[in-house]
Amino acid sequence: MKPKFASYLLIAALAGLASWAAFRAGKGHGAVAAMFAAKPSAGTKASQREARERSTVRKVEVSEIRRFMGRNLEDATTEELLEAWExxxxxxxxxVKEGLEITGRAWDGANPNLLALMLYTRWSELDPEPAVKSAQGLPEEGAARTFGGVALWNWVKSDPEAAYLWTKKNEEFAKNCNHDTMIAAMLVTEPVGSALEKAKLLGDEVLRMTMSHFAGAAAGDEEKRAIFIAEAAKLPGEYKDMAVFQMHSDWALDDPEKALSSVEGAFDNEDLKKRAAETIVSAWAKRDPQQALAWLGANPPPNLIEQQASIWKRWVTEMPDSAQLWLSQQGDSPALAETIVRQIQSRQLNQTLGIGGKAARREKEALRQTYRLWAVAKPEQAKEWLKNADPQVVLTLTSSEP
Structure with a gap:
């Protein structure tokens, strides 16, 4: 079970990671080390751990853990899990080490032993490096990733510099534990500017995840959009474009028309403008094909017919009556009909898994209808195309079966 980004965000919020807000973005040689070194310190890390341990230990018998071993904690209530964790x-x-000897295997069949997982969590709170290294050596499939992820998360929180340096020497294990996700989850608790500055120093994956979070967070708010665009402008070229592209895509989920009107001034590159607009229209069309097609008609791009055909061929398999009505209102356009026919054939040739059931029957009927429109308007051209068409497409066009 791989930890999910949303889970780390929740944990980060609950953990009160104020110390990360004090980090500054390092510059030049050794920038990452400089960034981590800027974390304020209240004594050595070892002394902090010792104090933490002294402050939390109470008079308990490890054997008390046995009373939880007969229970199925996979189906336990929150109260029962909290009782064990307390x-x-x-x-x-x-x-902790005595408890691990009592609980035995870290993995029970297809699931982690939750008592052992809690023990590793506690161990990593007290002394994360040995806990991570121990988890790395667990033999059970999935155990190293799951237990290592929990332990590494606590290490990242308590000593991000040491954790970062260790992961650079153990990159495959760190990747399996979603270390980059942990770092991104920490960063997104900060203001967008400082978070992106740090993310630039920590690798492509951290930067992408951090950027993705802020793009989505900014999409629905005009002030946040302006701040995000200003900060994204400081990113390396491809990342700047990627950030602005995603923000517009997320914005379009709530207000596609405004997002589309903003695209024109958002990119210097004409190809990116075109791709952004097409991505937004395509996503819009999945939710409301009629409105998306209406917008295209009022704001026709150079490839208008190709986009109309792409939207219509999907629409007709889901809502055939509405799609057919729209097509009839286009004046039986032979160019549109031809493009739909060609696109349906291309989809059937290039898609490993075809559509089935009712959708497949509707697509076949749409293919026949649009081919007839084309053949009436341009019979020689349609007949010539049919000679070289895919045999399955020919069979559909020449058969009366649904």
Missing amino acids: LIRSFSKSQ
Whole structure:
């Protein structure tokens, strides 16, 4: 079970990661080390861990953990899980290790042993590096990733510099534990400017995830959009375009018309403008094909017919009556009919898994109808195309079966 980004965001919010707000973006040689070194310190990391351990340990017997071992914690209530965690979170390091001997295997069939997972969580709170290294050596399939992910997350929170340096020497394991996701989850608790500055230093994946979060967060708010665009302008070229592209795509989920009107001034590159507009229209058409087609008609791009055909051939398999009515209102356009026929054939040739059932029957009927429109308007051209068409398409066009 791989930890999900949303889970890390929740944990980050609950953990009160104020110390990360004090980081500054380093510059020049050793920038990452400079960034991490800027974290304020209240004594050595070892002394902090010792103090943390002393403050939380109470008089408990590790054997108390046995009373949870007969329960199915996979189906436990929140209260039952909290009861187990309240016990385990009071353990010292020596008690954690004793507890792991009592609970046994880290993995029960297809699932983690939740008591063992809690023990690793506690261990990594007290001394994360040994906990991570121990998890890395677990033999059970999935255990190293799951237990290592929990332990590494606590290490990232308590000592991000040390955790980062360790992951650079253990990149495959860190990737399996979603280390980049953890770092991004930490960064998005900061203001967008400082978060993106740091993300630039921490690799492509961290930058993409951080950027993606802020693009979505800014999409529905005019002030946030302006701030995000200003900060995105400081990113390297391809990332700047990627950030603005995604923000417009997310914005379009709520207000496609306004997002489309903004595209014109958002990109210097004409190809990017075209791609952004097509992406927004395509997503809009999946939710409301009639409105998307109406917008295209009022704002015709150079490839208007290709976009209309692409939207219509999907629409007709889902809402054939509405799609057929729209097509009839286009004046039986032979160019549109030809493009639809060609696109349906291309889809059938290039898609490994075809559509089935009612949608397949509707597509076949749409193919016949649009081919007839084309053949009436331009009979020689349509007849010539049919000679070289895919045999399955020919069979559909020449058969009366649904």
